[in-house]
Amino acid sequence: MARAAVLLALALLGSGCGVFTRPVDVYMRAGWMVANWNEPRAFPPRANVCMEEFCRRTDTARKYVGGRKGYTSQVHYRYCPEHSPHFVATGSRFDGFFYFVYWGSAFIAAFGYVALILFLPVFGVASLIGKARGREVDIEGPATVVTFVAFAINVAAWLMFAIW
Numbered sequence: 418m419a420r421a422a423v424l425l426a427l428a429l430l431g432s433g434c435g436v437f438t439r440p441v442d443v444y445m446r447a448g449w450m451v452a453n454w455n456e457p458r459a460f461p462p463r464a465n466v467c468m469e470e471f472c473r474r475t476d477t478a479r480k481y482v483g484g485r486k487g488y489t490s491q492v493h494y495r496y497c498p499e500h501s502p503h504f505v506a507t508g509s510r511f512d513g514f515f516y517f518v519y520w521g522s523a524f525i526a527a528f529g530y531v532a533l534i535l536f537l538p539v540f541g542v543a544s545l546i547g548k549a550r551g552r553e554v555d556i557e558g559p560a561t562v563v564t565f566v567a568f569a570i571n572v573a574a575w576l577m578f579a580i581w
Contacts, residue, residue, distance in 0.1 A: 435470060435519075435523075436519060436522045436523050436526055437526055438470055439470060439523040439526075439527075440523055440524075440526045440527030440530055441530070442470040442471050443523070443527055443574050443575060443578045444527070444530075444531075444574050445471065446466060446473070446574075446577070446578055446581075447573070447574040447577045447578065449473055450466075450577055450581060459473075459475075460475065461475055464477075464581070465477045465495040465581055466495075466581050467495065467496050467497040467499075467500055468494040468495055468496055468500075468502075469496060469497070469499075469500035472497060472499075472500060474497035474499070475497075476497055476498065477495035477496055477497050478495065478496065478497075478498070479493045479494070479495055480493060480494065480495070480496045480501060480502055481493055481502070482494050482502040482504050482506065482512075482516075483502070483504055483505065483506030483507070483508070483512035483515075483516070484506075484508075484509075484510070484512040484513055485508060485509055485510050485512070486508075488510065489513075490509075490510040490512055490513040492504075492512065492513070492516060504516065504519070505519075524571070524575060527571050527574070527575065528567060528568060528571045531567040531570050531571050532563065532564060532567040535563045535566060535567050536560070536563055536567075539559050539560065539563050543559070
């Protein structure tokens, strides 16, 4: 039975399981928090936002997500009354590993999204300048700067996600 649960969890993680939509939610959530920072009705002080993707409700309560109950692998997240956890939950210690893989993959995907959005203009402008001059433009310096900026944006958004 445990093997079947592990195989099911790996199949769900491999199929995406929100790994590619969670980064979009993280950036939308960070933007919403910045836009509503001084709005006590929308974003009350010391409030937590629902963990469901694209939900911005702040009337949340801790709900059991997975892991072995009573052990360090036990995980709780905050959800509003309308939503409930849909993470892979085998009830074993493997859940912590699955969550680590899920959140790590979502973080890497989020970095890729931001890097892609920032790299497209840099490469586009460099390509146009290169065609106008009739030679290739060195983009190593700008590419390094864009990479660091994308990483900084990604870390800031994920810190906001983790805190609230």
